[in-house]
Amino acid sequence: MKIEGTQLIEARRTRVYDLLVDPEVLKRTIPGCERLEKTDDNTFATTIKAGVGSVKGVFTGTVRLEDLKSPEHFRIVVEAKGGPGFLKGAGDLDLEDQGELTLVKYAGDVQVGGTIASVGQRMIQASAKMMASQFFTALGAEAKTAVDEPPPQHGFFRTALRWFSGWIRKLVGGS
Numbered sequence: 571m572k573i574e575g576t577q578l579i580e581a582r583r584t585r586v587y588d589l590l591v592d593p594e595v596l597k598r599t600i601p602g603c604e605r606l607e608k609t610d611d612n613t614f615a616t617t618i619k620a621g622v623g624s625v626k627g628v629f630t631g632t633v634r635l636e637d638l639k640s641p642e643h644f645r646i647v648v649e650a651k652g653g654p655g656f657l658k659g660a661g662d663l664d665l666e667d668q669g670e671l672t673l674v675k676y677a678g679d680v681q682v683g684g685t686i687a688s689v690g691q692r693m694i695q696a697s698a699k700m701m702a703s704q705f706f707t708a709l710g711a712e713a714k715t716a717v718d719e720p721p722p723q724h725g726f727f728r729t730a731l732r733w734f735s736g737w738i739r740k741l742v743g744g745s
Contacts, residue, residue, distance in 0.1 A: 577674045586672040587641035587665055593608060601620070613633070623689045627654035633648050641665060653685075657686075661679070
């Protein structure tokens with residue numbers, strides 16, 4: 571299954587890139603991420619609680635960051651297994667300057683198997699799109715925080731409120 575999209579983040583490209591490769595930031599912003607620990611250079615052990623529809627569970631696996639070209643590109647490779655099945659995926663993230671903003675383009679392939687695959691590709695794609703939206707909304711909140719300030723609080727309701735507020739601002743502002 572292919573996943574792709576774009577997201578505009580209100581921060582300079584170097585700041586966004588630094589956030590995207592920071593394991594502490596990733597742990598806070600990836601929906602359902604309970605653990606992200608460095609095991610080697612650019613390799614992390616992870617535990618993520620996730621699901622699609624009624625099929626939910628805990629996945630453990632690895633995340634690798636590859637092909638790092640600061641501040642414009644990197645590749646992320648994920649492999650995880652859990653009660654509901656497995657997932658394997660890889661994706662490329664490209665960052666472009668847009669003045670004071672950064673356009674993040676992402677594209678990748680994901681394979682799922684086991685019980686989680688039984689819910690169907692459309693539900694899996696809808697869940698992946700929702701998780702990407704939650705991730706980028708949380709990342710945007712992180713990007714607005716000054717380097718010396720404590721990180722913002724995340725969670726489903728706070729992230730949903732940030733997303734909704736941003737949507738309203740775009741609607742009212744016409745941008």
